[in-house]
Amino acid sequence: MTAGDLQVADRLFGAQHRLVSSSDKDEVVDACARALRPHRLTIAEKRAKLSTHLDHLPLGPFSVSRLRYGCDVTVAPAVPEEDNFLVTLPVAGKARFSYGSDAAEVRPKCGAVASAHRVFRFEINGAFDQIIVRLDRRRVEAVCASLVGSVRPQAVHFKLSLGETPAFWTGLLETAANLALLGATKNHPRLFDQFEELVIESLLLSQANNFSAAIHAEPRQPPPARIRRAMDYMRDHLSEPVCLSEVARQSGMSLRGLQAGFQRYVGSPPGRWLRSERLDMVHAVLSSAEPGTLNVTDVAMQCGFVHLGEFATQYRARFGKRPSDVLAKR
Known part of the structure; x- marks a missing residue:
């Protein structure tokens, strides 16, 4: 250390x-x-x-x-x-x-x-x-x-x-x-x-x-259909913590192939894309919640966010306001 x-x-x-x-x-x-x-x-x-x-x-x-x-x-x-x-x-x-x-x-x-x-x-x-x-x-x-x-x-x-x-x-x-x-x-x-x-x-x-050479080898570019399959899998599991290795397995790719495919076809790593989808999900829930029925921490954790300080920063960067402000306004 x-x-x-x-x-x-x-x-x-x-x-x-x-x-x-x-x-x-x-x-x-x-x-x-x-x-x-x-x-x-x-x-x-x-x-x-x-x-x-x-x-x-x-x-x-x-x-x-x-x-x-x-x-x-x-x-x-x-x-x-x-x-x-x-x-x-x-x-x-x-x-x-x-x-x-x-x-x-x-x-x-x-x-x-x-x-x-x-x-x-x-x-x-x-x-x-x-x-x-x-x-x-x-x-x-x-x-x-x-x-x-x-x-x-x-x-x-x-x-x-x-x-x-x-x-x-x-x-x-x-x-x-x-x-x-x-x-x-x-x-x-x-x-x-x-x-x-x-x-x-x-x-x-x-x-x-003993797998270092294979891990760091240049990954083959997967077809777009497998990237769409990965997106569908992650959207179906937005409310759960998602392991990218499991996403890759479900989509028929290596983890590095998944990362390379997202970079090519989506323009961002799969983790960043998933975070953006989750932020949208949190925003939708907070924007439609009845007053007094939810709190921001519960919604964030139910959407897979672990570090709540980083979540608040990312939310404000994306939507221009704090998540608590959206809930209070509602």
Whole structure:
């Protein structure tokens, strides 16, 4: 992560997220296995004692955790193959990670991605403090298949050493955490599917992996009929959080083909076109609502808007007035 990592970590987690605070090895292993993945834990020195703190924030289909063991430890696999990817964003201290034959020195601004298929080993010092994003293996493979236009998901292997963390991750995770505090994981679960997809897509696009060449290859231009099919699908789902990879799949295109086709035939990316359609939908609802029957926040979230501050700015830019003014006038 970038400057201010400690402040970001502190903003993400509060006392209500503490999963375990313990020096008992069995208790620590059990909590970390539930939040992250099954593993074996070895304390480096016989006389050393754990002082472990684990915070855990479930965000719908993925999760974010903060973990510090408090003494030098080694973490090794307990099962031959994992069902998740762990993206480590170090806050303090250092560690040495290995995955298969690949190894990396991990420290602030130099993270790591532990994939799901090969043997891993983490040698961690007592000061190592980390944020860990846990992603479901099947979702990573499905989003990757959408990016390259493949019908059948396949195993994904990331380069272990993580370079520059995608710039918007910090804001994305903080927004998701704030929505979780408001109970949105229960009331708007598909919002978190969208968050998850953004996290996975940005990782696949920015971090070297075995599909990088196919992901970044020049996409073939799809026929206009498939773009119209994509538009129809998005119009039918305006009131729901829409994953562009699902739009691409429903339209018979790769995600990059969808983006290239919209740029050619529509003149804007599919996400921008979808946002414009949603703004029109919000405007129509607010303009026709009976006084006292609606509030702007509910309408915006029901139309798929997540960041309400950005929504208000975009609405005013499009219609020349605030959404609350339209509702008040009505």
